[in-house]
Amino acid sequence: MSPTPIVPIIVFLTSTIMLLYFAKIPYRFYLKMLWYPMIIIAITCLIIAFFFGYQEPLAEINLLGLRWTVFNDGVNLGFNTFFRVAGGISTQFFLILTTPMTSVLLLLRKARIPQVLIEISLLIYRYIFVFIEVMETMHTAQELRLGYSSLMRRLRSTSLLIANLFIRTLEQGERTFTAMSARGYDGNIRVLEDLPKPNKTALIGIILFVALLIIAAYLTLNFRIV
């Protein structure tokens, strides 16, 4: 973990550039993905900057007769948190947008994550799309019968929709289990392991990049924004 925002900024810029230029993700799509989490962290970090810290007072604000002191270490912590989360989110997006789910699951299996968790994620990944479709159909059906025409109706329709979705998931689970049994399911989901062999240049690139980050972290150890 870096105590300064430098390394997270490098990470953020690197994954953003790789996504936009190499993975050819449309920038509007990427911005839209970034937008909501960023707003949330920005607010959080603002609060951190104003409420934390005790070392050197930076400024005093007069808030309706109350004196509010902002400290330098609080502001630094706010900035650090913001960039650290931003870097983390951008690497998450990098993983999501470039790596197929099967590869991720196979890697998790290699990393000895408990089988149950992997199987559940596999089923969730597949059936989330089925249920999004079911939800959209039910939502349209409700809307066509004016289920969302007033606040009370909206609340009622939404609750019915959610309740119904729960029932549908239970039914789907049972039917999927039957269908899997018909193909010899015995409690273990076996998958074909065919991860591509790691590319040597990519591997060296990754090692170099991580080394660079570590060096950068040491060199900027004493860097402070304020």
Next chain:
Amino acid sequence: MLFRLENLTHQYSDGTIALNDVSLSFDKGERIALLGTNGSGKTTLLHHLNGILKPTLGNIYYEDKPLRYDSKSLLELRRRVGFVFQDPNDQLFAPTVKQDVAFGPLNLGVPAEQVKKIVDEALRTVGMAEFTEKPPHFLSLGQKKRVALAGVLAMQPQVIIMDEPTSNLDPRATSEILHLLLQLNKEAGITLLLATHDVDMVPLFANKLYILSKGKLVSHGSPKELFSDAEMIRRVNLRSPRITHLFEVLKKENSLPIGPELPLTISEARKEILRLLDIANGAENERAASHERS
């Protein structure tokens, strides 16, 4: 006999009797259609054939041996008897097409290298080879049905059971599935058992037909025999194929000299129409000839 069902009765836990004293049998290489309305017990019957359901009463024999329900026997049965479900979303659970098709053979303990070959082969057979890495939710219903079929083919079964193979499919997808099934029957000798209420499809496909109504077996025989019993067909709330119905009306209402066996398919109808035209032309020529003579 490949499959023999003796006095099969199934009662669900809520008390509904879904099957009542059903006996039927079929042999290797046959193409059997199980015809009945919604709720007639077709799916319940099919679920007995690969051990998903156990009979409440009665016996099931596969290759003259009674079905057993321990996990080893079930695995063996399910290898031989493949089941394609009506809704492919029930069956396709894996994140990619390839992983889904590989599921069956991996459960049978086939080594991974061989599984890859089997998966490619199965996907090629159903014409989905270029969709190997696609997630199922990007596919159309017809494509999903074909992947579901590939998932079963990959287990190299002797029998394939399909529940409503053509329901909700567009005409093109319907005929593609149908041709695929006929080809599997002809080339690989796979026995086929379909449950359906698509009466127009039945004569194109089946050599043997069972009609189920309210959990009881009402009738069985060749499609020709059963569809000529129009009264029975109506009694069980089914109908004849459209083309057969047309010829029935022409025979009854217009007294056309149509043969004792009504045509069931387009090609049979074509023959019959040509025959009728020949008769009409013959009569015309005779009239002309007699006119000349006088």
